[in-house]
Amino acid sequence: MQHMIVYAHPNPKSFSATICDHLGQLSSDLGNTVVTRDLYKMNFNPVLSAEDFQEIRSGKTPADVAQEQKIIAKSDLISLVFPLWWTGYPAILKGWIDRVLLNGFAYKHSPKDGIQPLLTGKKVQLITTMGAAVDEYENSGLMDAMAMTMGDNVWSFCGCDDAGMIVLGEVPGMSDKDRLAVLTEIEDSLVMALSAGDRLASTNTKPTTPAEKKAVRKPAKRKTALKKKSASTAKKKAASKK
Numbered sequence: 137m138q139h140m141i142v143y144a145h146p147n148p149k150s151f152s153a154t155i156c157d158h159l160g161q162l163s164s165d166l167g168n169t170v171v172t173r174d175l176y177k178m179n180f181n182p183v184l185s186a187e188d189f190q191e192i193r194s195g196k197t198p199a200d201v202a203q204e205q206k207i208i209a210k211s212d213l214i215s216l217v218f219p220l221w222w223t224g225y226p227a228i229l230k231g232w233i234d235r236v237l238l239n240g241f242a243y244k245h246s247p248k249d250g251i252q253p254l255l256t257g258k259k260v261q262l263i264t265t266m267g268a269a270v271d272e273y274e275n276s277g278l279m280d281a282m283a284m285t286m287g288d289n290v291w292s293f294c295g296c297d298d299a300g301m302i303v304l305g306e307v308p309g310m311s312d313k314d315r316l317a318v319l320t321e322i323e324d325s326l327v328m329a330l331s332a333g334d335r336l337a338s339t340n341t342k343p344t345t346p347a348e349k350k351a352v353r354k355p356a357k358r359k360t361a362l363k364k365k366s367a368s369t370a371k372k373k374a375a376s377k378k
């Protein structure tokens with residue numbers, strides 16, 4: 137099967153870069169055709185412009201957009217690997233979504249029939265790194281909001297199947313040991329995303345492997361938050377009990 141990885145980080149030494157490389161290598165070892173789109177390296181233009189609208193209105197698709205659409209059309213699994221910036225996609229990735237997931241390609245909107253999703257049968261997996269602790273985002277409701285705005289309202293809207301969202305907290309201070317453990321989690325998530333049943337995302341199955349047990353499973357469908365409690369979180373909790 138074809139596995140498209142859309143990668144958005146300007147720093148080749150970032151943890152996102154390591155994750156992207158690891159995911160691609162593993163997927164290729166599993167026999168998939170891996171197509172990685174490194175948006176910064178490609179210098180992808182993320183601005184949906186007046187010219188774009190004009191071209192689209194005249195029935196044409198901008199060439200760089202058409203190229204991405206061609207890859208999406210042939211892909212069975214799409215993984216997005218990116219750092220969380222201001223609680224959302226980095227601008228270059230958000231712009232890729234704006235320009236590529238067009239009406240008529242990703243969904244069809246008509247006044248008579250409403251919205252018709254056009255990317256059915258494809259699985260989408262989100263993998264993001266962040267500075268804050270996962271607990272903090274879960275407790276504030278931001279995690280659910282992210283799953284809705286970055287996942288459901290984009291990819292499910294277009295008909296894609298949910299292959300989970302992995303949110304990696306406290307990445308800047310993460311030890312090498314924890315980073316290695318995270319890469320194992322990513323391996324597990326890929327195997328699960330490739331298998332027919334997305335067991336981690338399912339609310340009806342119990343975690344069986346150590347990796348699954350370590351992951352936080354929430355009732356909301358699109359989410360696999362890897363938990364890593366910081367000392368400060370533990371301290372805050374202890375203080376609140378006093």
Ligand SMILES: Cc1cc2nc3c(=O)[nH]c(=O)nc-3n(C[C@H](O)[C@H](O)[C@H](O)COP(=O)(O)O)c2cc1C
Binds near residue numbers: 153218219307
């Ligand atoms: C522009 C910008 C915005 C950021 N916004 C957030 C944010 O909203 N939440 C958060 O937890 N971390 C935020 N961060 C921190 C990054 O997510 C974090 O440093 C990064 O994911 C670390 O992983 P990396 O090695 O892959 O870059 C932001 C960083 C930058 C540069």
